[in-house]
Amino acid sequence: MANDIKDTVHAVEAAAVMELLPSRPRLLALGEPTHGEETLLDLRNDLFRQLVEQEGYRAIAVESDCMRGLVVDDYVTGGTGTLDGVMANGFSHPDLGLTASAANRELVRWMRAYNDGRPASESLRFAGFDGPLEITHAASPRGALTALHGCLAAQVDAALLPCTAETLDRLLGADDRWTDPAAMRDPARSVGRSEGARELRLLADDLVALLDERTPHLITATSRDEWNRARLYGRTATGLLRYHFWMADASPSRMTRLLGLRDRMMAGNLLALAERGPALVHAHNGHLQRARSSMRMGGRPVEWWSAGALVSAQLGDRYAFLATSLGTIHHKGVDTPPPDTVEGLLYALPEDRYLVDVRRLATVLADTRPAARVSPYYGYASLDPSHLAGYDGMVFVKDVPRR
Structure with missing residues (x-):
């Protein structure tokens, strides 16, 4: 079988x-x-x-806060700020090492250098496509909601606005009410179902509706980029208010709804990105796969539809997914994969990394049913062999050393 497996792989x-x-x-x-x-x-x-250089791609989106991603995009497209400042303020999820990553820094540096001197139509764009959500808390909707209101107030008759900026400020209150980490585990600590939060949801919906109604004027008066940014503010504001509403829910379905809402926010950002041209998207396999995502929380299984599944359902073959699997992460206790797993079969090949034709791989495996690899490290999700049919290809990396 080894020779047959070798026929399914290519250079990445x-x-x-x-x-x-x-x-x-x-x-x-x-x-x-x-x-x-x-x-x-x-x-x-x-x-x-x-x-970028061979296929005309002009954008990349990563698993980071969509609002913070605007800081990175402003830098790579126009040189706003400094590289150090962008790395400190343009990425979320510090627990995942995004801000400290040398590879992320190099990506941003290279994109800025590539864009230097090029017209806007040929410039590379950067996006975060996650919501402003961390493991411990969700952001206040203040930033997105007030930014949306500001965009409209600058271009629309004040009589058409559903509220003033002062009303929003009063209803929002102190931001630490929204970001209280205790609310993630205790629904009673969340302000998401307070009277003020309910009113904010209605106002946010009216602001987004007004944005849609005034689209022709807004694009003409500003630019399509500014209009797209306002749409991002609207998606984020309504998404955050909905997320906080479900944080205050005490039912058994609470975490299922929260996980599903996060991927729904991701999917909305990706669909908006798809309107603007071909882009590379990078995130955890679990967010990009077509199959339902799952995990165990509090000893109970939780399942929800991933962003990839939601986007694929709408885009069809205009969405493609390459899963990445790997052999070892010795510094995390992930050692040589068993030979009866897909990872083990690929690990036996001589090169360091491969692009795998999963359709040919399925033919080679035929009636063989590879075992599922058991991960000894909670932070590494091993390949689920039953998901192979939902991949358009797979990248395999033999060894991931400590860096």
Whole structure:
């Protein structure tokens, strides 16, 4: 079988990726099975450069706060700020090492250098596509809601606005009411179902409706980029208020709703990105796969539809997903994979990394049913062999060293 397996693999190159796909997708999603490993981020950077230079891709989206991502985009497109400042303020999830990542820094530096001197129509764009959500808390809706109100107030008759900025400020109150970490475990600590929060949800809905109604004027008076930014503010404001509402829920379905809402926010941002041209998307496999995502929380299984599943349902073959699997992360206790797993079969091949044609791999495996690898490290999600049919390809990295 080893020789047959060898026939299913190629070098990890943009041209080889495109040969696996029926057409160039609007969104090419590259997953990762664990966060914070520079080797995987370096691979992402290499593939993105090739997609830009050979396939005309002009954007990348990563699993980071969509509002913070605007800071990075302003830097790479216009040189606003400094690289140090952008790395400190443009990424979320510090527990995943995004701000300290040398590979992320190199990505931002390279994008800025590439854009220097190029017209806007040829410039590379950066986006975060996660909501402003951390493991311990969700952000206050203040930033997105007041930004949306400000965009409209600058271009629309004040009589059409559903409220004043002062009303929003009064209803929002102190931001630490929204970001209280205790609310993640104790619904009673959340302000998401307070009288003020309910009123804010109605106002946010009216502001988004007004934005939609005034689209022709807003694009003409400002620019399509500014209009897209206002739409992002609207999605984020309504998404955060909905998320906080469900944080205050005490029913058994609370975590299922929260996890599903997070991926729904991701999907909304990705669909908006797809409108603007081909982009590479990078996040955990679990957010990008077409299958339902699952995890255990409090000893109970929780399942929800991933962002990839939601986007794929709408885009069809304009969405493509490459899962990444790996052999070892010795510094995290992930050692050589068992030979009866998909990872074990690929690990036996001589090269360090491969692009795998999963359709040919399925033919080679035929009636063989590879075992599922059991991960000894909670931060690494091993490949689920039953999901292979939902991949358009797979990247395999043999060893992930400590960096």
